[in-house]
Amino acid sequence: MNGLSERGHDAPAGGSMRLIGSDLSPYVRKVRVYLSETGREMPFERVDVWTDEIWHGTADPVGKIPILICPDGGTLTESLLVVDYLDRLAEPERRLTPANPHAVLMTRRRQVSAQVLIDATVERLLEGRRPSAQQCTDRIERQEARISRVLAHEEASLAQGKWPTCDSFGLGEIDMAVALQYVDFRYPHDWRARCPRLSVWAAETRERPSLFATQPHGFTPIV
Numbered sequence: 001m002n003g004l005s006e007r008g009h010d011a012p013a014g015g016s017m018r019l020i021g022s023d024l025s026p027y028v029r030k031v032r033v034y035l036s037e038t039g040r041e042m043p044f045e046r047v048d049v050w051t052d053e054i055w056h057g058t059a060d061p062v063g064k065i066p067i068l069i070c071p072d073g074g075t076l077t078e079s080l081l082v083v084d085y086l087d088r089l090a091e092p093e094r095r096l097t098p099a100n101p102h103a104v105l106m107t108r109r110r111q112v113s114a115q116v117l118i119d120a121t122v123e124r125l126l127e128g129r130r131p132s133a134q135q136c137t138d139r140i141e142r143q144e145a146r147i148s149r150v151l152a153h154e155e156a157s158l159a160q161g162k163w164p165t166c167d168s169f170g171l172g173e174i175d176m177a178v179a180l181q182y183v184d185f186r187y188p189h190d191w192r193a194r195c196p197r198l199s200v201w202a203a204e205t206r207e208r209p210s211l212f213a214t215q216p217h218g219f220t221p222i223v
């Protein structure tokens with residue numbers, strides 16, 4: 001059953017945008033935290049990506065969330081591109097993309113690190129959910145090693161003062177806060193002992209309303 005078309009997901013002729021996603025998806029959460037941090041509201045339609053045939057209702061061939069229903073009636077997927085597009089639509093004073101090219105580079109690097117943390121955690125989770133006879137230990141270990149390397153890299157960047165403070169919560173920080181909580185949610189392990197600065201930073205972001213409001217059910221942030 002296609003839950004989306006039942007609820008009339010035909011694309012609007014223009015104007016209003018909608019976000020399609022789920023509370024559990026960290027990719028969707030990045031977009032929702034961005035919207036909250038920039039004070040923008042948008043209808044959010046929840047789907048179960050594993051049971052709803054979401055692409056039927058949206059004419060989107062990808063079948064992955066988040067899906068943004070755009071002003072022209074078409075769709076846009078890929079969380080990084082969705083946020084980039086939304087930020088370009090924003091009034092200049094509300095934009096989180098820095099004007100300075102070097103700051104853009106720093107931001108994009110942190111966004112990539114966050115995306116890799118999420119991708120690797122998802123891949124590890126899905127591999128671990130396969131019947132044990134079909135699981136590939138190498139694949140799980142490869143993702144764990146990747147997560148460990150990226151965390152160490154971000155810890156080193158923090159030590160070198162390459163991060164803005166918690167008061168300055170830009171696109172890179174949004175994505176990293178979501179990614180670190182996702183690692184804690186789906187791959188809880190003691191990364192804090194090896195990354196004390198990152199751990200303090202993560203704890204400081206915990207109370208932000210944008211993160212609090214989008215916390216997945218069943219997850220309590222680690223202090």
Ligand SMILES: N[C@@H](CCC(=O)N[C@@H](CS)C(=O)NCC(=O)O)C(=O)O
Pocket residue numbers: 024025026027049063064065066077078079080
């Ligand atoms: N690179 C994509 C990843 C999106 C993604 O994989 N979303 C998951 C939900 S967490 C999904 O829709 N999975 C369904 C599938 O793989 O069939 C992004 O950043 O938006």
